[in-house]
Amino acid sequence: MGRFHPEVVIVEALKQKIRDEGIVLSEQVLKVDAFLNHQIDPVLMQKIGLEFARRFAGQGITKIVTIEASGIAPAVMAGLELGIPVIFARKFQSLTLKDDLLISRVFSFTKQTESTIAISARHLTSRDKVLVIDDFLANGHAAKALIDLIQQAGAEVAGIGIVIEKSFQDGRGLLESEGYRVESLARIAALENGQVRFLDDCCAD
Amino acid sequence: MGRFHPEVVIVEALKQKIRDEGIVLSEQVLKVDAFLNHQIDPVLMQKIGLEFARRFAGQGITKIVTIEASGIAPAVMAGLELGIPVIFARKFQSLTLKDDLLISRVFSFTKQTESTIAISARHLTSRDKVLVIDDFLANGHAAKALIDLIQQAGAEVAGIGIVIEKSFQDGRGLLESEGYRVESLARIAALENGQVRFLDDCCAD
Numbered sequence: 001m002g003r004f005h006p007e008v009v010i011v012e013a014l015k016q017k018i019r020d021e022g023i024v025l026s027e028q029v030l031k032v033d034a035f036l037n038h039q040i041d042p043v044l045m046q047k048i049g050l051e052f053a054r055r056f057a058g059q060g061i062t063k064i065v066t067i068e069a070s071g072i073a074p075a076v077m078a079g080l081e082l083g084i085p086v087i088f089a090r091k092f093q094s095l096t097l098k099d100d101l102l103i104s105r106v107f108s109f110t111k112q113t114e115s116t117i118a119i120s121a122r123h124l125t126s127r128d129k130v131l132v133i134d135d136f137l138a139n140g141h142a143a144k145a146l147i148d149l150i151q152q153a154g155a156e157v158a159g160i161g162i163v164i165e166k167s168f169q170d171g172r173g174l175l176e177s178e179g180y181r182v183e184s185l186a187r188i189a190a191l192e193n194g195q196v197r198f199l200d201d202c203c204a205d
Numbered sequence: 206m207g208r209f210h211p212e213v214v215i216v217e218a219l220k221q222k223i224r225d226e227g228i229v230l231s232e233q234v235l236k237v238d239a240f241l242n243h244q245i246d247p248v249l250m251q252k253i254g255l256e257f258a259r260r261f262a263g264q265g266i267t268k269i270v271t272i273e274a275s276g277i278a279p280a281v282m283a284g285l286e287l288g289i290p291v292i293f294a295r296k297f298q299s300l301t302l303k304d305d306l307l308i309s310r311v312f313s314f315t316k317q318t319e320s321t322i323a324i325s326a327r328h329l330t331s332r333d334k335v336l337v338i339d340d341f342l343a344n345g346h347a348a349k350a351l352i353d354l355i356q357q358a359g360a361e362v363a364g365i366g367i368v369i370e371k372s373f374q375d376g377r378g379l380l381e382s383e384g385y386r387v388e389s390l391a392r393i394a395a396l397e398n399g400q401v402r403f404l405d406d407c408c409a410d
Binding site: 033034035039040041042043045057068069072073076077078080081084085086087088090093094119120122123 | 214246248284288289
């Protein structure tokens with residue numbers, strides 16, 4: 001069953017961590033603040049970075065773009081492995097237009113607020129081929145806003161790497177319908193009765 | 206002059222990066238968004254993590270605490286090397302008191318605003334020995350707020366690791382006067398005439 005391939009080991013380690021330390025708060029919300037988005041497990045992040053690098057190797061990717069704060073750790077580990085810089089978009093509740101900033105807007109369903117995200121135009125050019133990395137994919141709004149920033153710079157989007165995908169929401173469908181390659185390490189089919197069910201649980205062993 | 210010691214090589218690489226890519230905006234403000242706090246150089250961050258780990262090795266440190274967003278990359282690399290988790294404090298413009306959160310306040314001179322920072326009490330206990338890591342040390346207010354959070358948890362502060370210290374401000378003096386060990390990799394004596402002058406420039410070679 002390929003269980004001894006390193007990539008399978010990494011994905012299984014991530015899924016086990018989600019089972020062991022993830023907290024299902026509702027049928028929509030999984031809390032992973034024990035190892036991903038508040039407390040961080042650096043060894044797991046290194047493995048995640050290795051796996052992103054393996055999936056997107058050999059494609060001439062020049063930069064990684066992510067969003068503060070939870071995307072930074074997996075993105076930096078992928079950047080280390082691929083040997084390329086990482087840019088993290090900053091979030092603002094409001095922002096006066098400044099020279100030199102590319103700006104987009106994201107609506108957060110979780111927080112029911114719109115925020116502005118920005119990156120400095122100095123760090124992306126039309127010669128860049130960019131990998132987007134984020135901790136979660138739900139409805140795809142954050143990824144879409146990052147893609148918008150990359151396209152404003154005239155750069156190419158090489159794909160989207162996600163640590164945890166909530167496959168019961170429509171983010172992947174939205175991104176794939178626009179032609180983007182999405183690589184999610186853990187894909188969650190449902191959060192029901194306080195349990196995490198992964199998309200591939202049906203086929204294990 | 207010890208130039209071939211790995212730790213000297215790392216500090217010199219950081220100083221050279223600051224000379225090459227840092228932008229002196231005023232006599233108070235150094236912009237390093239090309240490699241540290243907006244775009245990140247993962248290879249440099251790995252070296253920085255190694256050097257923090259070397260300086261604080263063998264002291265039984267169990268956790269690293271930093272603050273979003275710019276502290277995360279160096280902290281995660283140090284955590285990887287020391288084999289311990291990293292917690293990043295979250296910033297809020299305002300915050301309603303929630304169960305399970307340790308809270309402190311920081312006044313930012315740069316932004317002239319007060320913000321609230323918080324970490325989950327679940328991730329720190331009185332048995333923890335904590336290394337504080339941050340990208341900059343200026344007046345020490347952010348470090349003091351992080352120390353406050355750690356002490357609220359009853360944990361011990363093992364020391365403070367800083368990537369860039371503005372040695373012409375009083376952060377180090379404040380922290381050392383309270384008995385904390387401060388390890389700053391690059392120490393800036395002055396930002397004058399658009400140039401960075403390091404504290405040890407006088408003694409090079």
